[in-house]
Amino acid sequence: MKERILSILVEDKPGVLARVSSTISRRGFNIKSLSVGPTSVDGRSKMTIVTDADAVEQVKKQLNKLINIIKIIEFEPDSTLETEVMLIKVSTTRDTQTPVIEKATMSNARSVDVGTNSAIFEITGNSVELDKFEELMKPYGIIDMVRGGRIAMQGIQS
Amino acid sequence: MDRLTGAQLVIRTLEYMGVSTVFGLPGGAILPAYDPIYDSPIRHILARHEQGAGHMAEGYAQSTGELGVVIATSGPGSTNLVTPLNNALMDSTPILAITGQVASHAIGNDAFQEAFTTGITMAATKHNYLVADVSEIPQILLEAKYIATTGRPGPVLVDIPKDILNEESEWIEPTISDMPGYKPTTIPNPKSISQGVDLIKKSKKPILYIGGGVINSKSNKEMYELATSTKIPVVTTLMGRGSFPDGHELSLGMPGMHGNYSATTSLQKSDLLIAIGVRFDDRVTANPDYFAQNAKVIHADIDPAEIGKVREPDVPIVGDAKNVIVDLTNALEGYECDTKEWLEEINSWQKKYPLSYEQEKKGPLKTPYILEEIQKLVDEDTIIVSGVGQHQMWISLYWKFTKPNTWLNSGGAGTMGYALPAALGAKMAFPDKLVLALDGDGCFQMTCQELITAATEDIPIKIVVFNNGNYGMVRQWQKLFYNNRFSATELTHDTPNYVKLAESMGAVGHRITTSDEIESTFKDALKENSKPVLIEFVIDPEEMVFPMVPAGGNNDDVIVNEEAVDAILNKDATEEI
Numbered sequence: 021m022k023e024r025i026l027s028i029l030v031e032d033k034p035g036v037l038a039r040v041s042s043t044i045s046r047r048g049f050n051i052k053s054l055s056v057g058p059t060s061v062d063g064r065s066k067m068t069i070v071t072d073a074d075a076v077e078q079v080k081k082q083l084n085k086l087i088n089i090i091k092i093i094e095f096e097p098d099s100t101l102e103t104e105v106m107l108i109k110v111s112t113t114r115d116t117q118t119p120v121i122e123k124a125t126m127s128n129a130r131s132v133d134v135g136t137n138s139a140i141f142e143i144t145g146n147s148v149e150l151d152k153f154e155e156l157m158k159p160y161g162i163i164d165m166v167r168g169g170r171i172a173m174q175g176i177q178s
Numbered sequence: 179m180d181r182l183t184g185a186q187l188v189i190r191t192l193e194y195m196g197v198s199t200v201f202g203l204p205g206g207a208i209l210p211a212y213d214p215i216y217d218s219p220i221r222h223i224l225a226r227h228e229q230g231a232g233h234m235a236e237g238y239a240q241s242t243g244e245l246g247v248v249i250a251t252s253g254p255g256s257t258n259l260v261t262p263l264n265n266a267l268m269d270s271t272p273i274l275a276i277t278g279q280v281a282s283h284a285i286g287n288d289a290f291q292e293a294f295t296t297g298i299t300m301a302a303t304k305h306n307y308l309v310a311d312v313s314e315i316p317q318i319l320l321e322a323k324y325i326a327t328t329g330r331p332g333p334v335l336v337d338i339p340k341d342i343l344n345e346e347s348e349w350i351e352p353t354i355s356d357m358p359g360y361k362p363t364t365i366p367n368p369k370s371i372s373q374g375v376d377l378i379k380k381s382k383k384p385i386l387y388i389g390g391g392v393i394n395s396k397s398n399k400e401m402y403e404l405a406t407s408t409k410i411p412v413v414t415t416l417m418g419r420g421s422f423p424d425g426h427e428l429s430l431g432m433p434g435m436h437g438n439y440s441a442t443t444s445l446q447k448s449d450l451l452i453a454i455g456v457r458f459d460d461r462v463t464a465n466p467d468y469f470a471q472n473a474k475v476i477h478a479d480i481d482p483a484e485i486g487k488v489r490e491p492d493v494p495i496v497g498d499a500k501n502v503i504v505d506l507t508n509a510l511e512g513y514e515c516d517t518k519e520w521l522e523e524i525n526s527w528q529k530k531y532p533l534s535y536e537q538e539k540k541g542p543l544k545t546p547y548i549l550e551e552i553q554k555l556v557d558e559d560t561i562i563v564s565g566v567g568q569h570q571m572w573i574s575l576y577w578k579f580t581k582p583n584t585w586l587n588s589g590g591a592g593t594m595g596y597a598l599p600a601a602l603g604a605k606m607a608f609p610d611k612l613v614l615a616l617d618g619d620g621c622f623q624m625t626c627q628e629l630i631t632a633a634t635e636d637i638p639i640k641i642v643v644f645n646n647g648n649y650g651m652v653r654q655w656q657k658l659f660y661n662n663r664f665s666a667t668e669l670t671h672d673t674p675n676y677v678k679l680a681e682s683m684g685a686v687g688h689r690i691t692t693s694d695e696i697e698s699t700f701k702d703a704l705k706e707n708s709k710p711v712l713i714e715f716v717i718d719p720e721e722m723v724f725p726m727v728p729a730g731g732n733n734d735d736v737i738v739n740e741e742a743v744d745a746i747l748n749k750d751a752t753e754e755i
Contacts, residue, residue: 031359034308035296042300081483087305087325090359 023052024076025095025102025172028067029059031088039086040067047082049073053104053147055169064090068171099175105168106150107132109140111161120160127153138163184343185210187315188276189218191352194316195323197247199606201225201234205251206291208278210343223606223635226627228255230599232262233625235273237603239266240586241561243396245327246273246603252280253291256337257298261593263333264302268590269417270390272331274322275299279308281341295337304332312345320352329362330481331394362480366497366505373493374452374476375509381450381474383520384410387433387462390417390589391455391479397500398422398582401454404507409517411524413441415456417589420579430524434462436571439531439725439736444524446733448473452506455479455499458488459590460729468732478502531725531738533575542718543693545569545644549576549616551696552642555704560584560612563601565621566592567651569644571723573616595624601639602632612704615641619669619676620649626679632710633684640703640711646719647671654722658743671716680712691716 030036037056044051053070073079080092108129112120120139121131129143143153147170154165182190188211192200201223204212215222225231228250235246250259256277266273280289296308305325307318315338322334378384392401398421405412405428412422413433422429433441445451445462451473456462458477463469466488477484477491478499485494495502537547549572558580564570564587579585586604588596601615622643632639653667680687686709688699703711726737728747737746 034310035300038297039300046301078483078487081485081487085304085481085483087357087360 023070023072023097025097025100025170026067026069026071026076026080027093027095027172028069028083028089029091030065030067031090032058032063032065033088036065036088037067039088040069040083043082043086044069044071044079047073047075047079049079053170055171057171068169070170093174095172095174099177100172101175102146102170102172103144104147104150104170105142105144106153107140107142107166108154108157108162109138109164110157111163112137112139116160120157123156124153127156129153180349181346182349183210184309184312184315184338184345184347186214187312187347187349188319188338188343189214189220190349191316191319192220192247193218194352195245195320197245199223199238200247200249201231201238201603202249203228203231203251203255205255205278207252207280207340208249208255208276208343209251210340211249211276211278211338221606223602223631223637225599225631227625228258229261229595230625230628230631232259232273232275233265233593233596233599234603234606234628235275236262236266236271236596237563237586237600238607239271239273239603240269240600241583241604242607243394243583244272245323246271247276248273249276251278251291252295253293255291256295257293259335260299260302263299263335265588265591265593265596266333267302267304269588270331270394271333272326273333274319274326275333275335276319277335277337278343279337279339282310282339283341285339295335299335302333303335304330306335307337309336309338309342312342313347313350315342315347316350316352320354321357324354324357325360329360363482363496364480364498364501366478366495366502368505370493370495371502371505371509374495374506377450377474377476377493378408378410378452378506378510378515379513381515383448384408384450384452384515384517385444385448386410386412386422387415387445387451387453387456388412388418388421389415389454389456391499392418392421392503393455393582395455395480395499396582397503400500400503400507404503407507407512408510408515409521410452410515411444411517411521413437413445415459415462416574416587418455419574419585420582423580424578425580427521432574434459434733435464435727435729436575436723436725437462438533438575439738440524440527442725442727442733442736443527445470445473447523451475453477453491454502457484463488464727464729464731464733468734531736534739535721537693539693543691543715544721545572545715545717546576547693548644548696548715548717549573551693552614552700553577555697555700556612556614558584560614561586561601561604561608563587563597563604563613563615565597565617566594567618567621567649568646568654568721568723569616569618569650571651594618594621597621598625598639598641599628599631601641602628602637605637605639613639615639617641617643618650619643619645619647623669623674627683629680629683629685629710629712638707638710640713643676643712643714644717645671645676645714646717646721648719650719651723653719657722658747659728676712676714685710685712687711688713689716690714
């Protein structure tokens, strides 16, 4: 099913996230990814929501009815810049530490903490790149992993 | 400058907004706000249950088109408001609910009488607020009123912690300025209007399908002008009854599940639905796949989320119904549709399938007959308030509504127990009008304690209880779809004793069992203006409401009367019953 990426500009007020997520879940839609953060304007936050629901048009209209929502933009996946951050803690032994760090470096991941039995990497990229890195590390044993949620911006139209 | 407590700011702001009546019930967390009410010119009506207070505010709002206000305490006080809030949301009724909350420091700690009111009511309100600072109170209340009464109207709740009600702040005059996320579109796009006009000019079988939006925008006169100048027949939905006068040659009445045959069928056979302030509710469309399959659709609504929700329109118009109607009328420049043949066709259905019932002289009373008898005794300004179920459908079918805001009912939510408290709210708004609640026995028993409110607050409403000793509509479905297995629908005809109940609650009670008692007893009831009056009609439990289209069915298959049941129901299995 086609992914839909919504960028939602909201007033930074308590409960806004709950209103947005409950409006979406009321329709039984699953949220694949959600991220929230401040914008360059005081009192405004931006949410990026990725869903694969098909009836997104109606949900967009329902979301627009929420008083604290200022604007909803849907991004075309083809012309959208997208990125996500991931922290991943991988099990290492004396034998595997070097190959793990080498593979991470080749994948443009950054070592942020390295111990004798494990190493933590930070990687930024689109969701496919992050998935690939996870697969690459899996054979060594993933102890913990956290992804920051996808964020998106419309590319520059020239 | 004067410093006022949060509680004083609440009441001061209500006064500033022109609120003259509030409905409510005190309790611990809201207690500070009740102290300044004691000195305020605002009339407080003390309900016996918060649900009743909420419906009173709705009745006030539905009859006036203005804001209704309800006040309740925290915890159970606010949870008891959920039903009227949801009811007001479904029927687009502007009410403001002010609830007390436990003190700020105790929120989230399972304090006594704590409930997560803003969380619980999030999906039952147009918007809600939890006040975080005493100085915000006037601004939030004014915004709440603005949101409740503009755009598509609806309920707004403001939850105020007790400590904030006790803190002090200065009165700063509130203003509506920056609400970046709330800008309702009221002016329709001229391009859509001209596209609509093109469709109207091409149509041979147009229908104006109009609803609550026409009443909410106070545009019945403009609608009359549009319909009569174009000669387009009109169907009025349950929420739109009274927006176009019954009895007019273009008026077809209510369509849908229990609609008039000709109203339902005219939508089915139409080539153009001009839908204004309606939402293609399932009670109108039945199965939308079979609904008005040959019709193009112009859909105008102030709520963009209604456009295309059920039926994708050919011409979508977002705007206030009044502006839409006026713009269409102007753009049509006096154009008259050639609807002569179309009206004749509709008339032939009306003649073939008129509304019908049989009242035997000595037989058990039938509600349609009682309604026709009562209507002879009251004027057209009478405000009719209904519960939910068979009686509601009979009223909508048989009562001739000629004016907007004279028909109050719970349409979308189907809230039993609405009638009595809503009638009380309407009577507060219109003390000089006759306010007549026409209720079922099942509905009445849900909120009947508000008869005490009516008596003690001197609000002389009249309430008719149609006593068939059953949850009549549910029983009707059991009769039609569950092989006469009457599971849990019998209430009994004789308990309670309605006359004694009324008397014990400070009202006057009458009981009518035969047709020859109706006129004299009802006339007596109309003369009684010092107390509320209850008139119980003992009616036939076997009587069913027809016409009928089973839920999820096809509107081509209208069951016009009891004799036609088998032919339709055996035709194909109905779904979603």
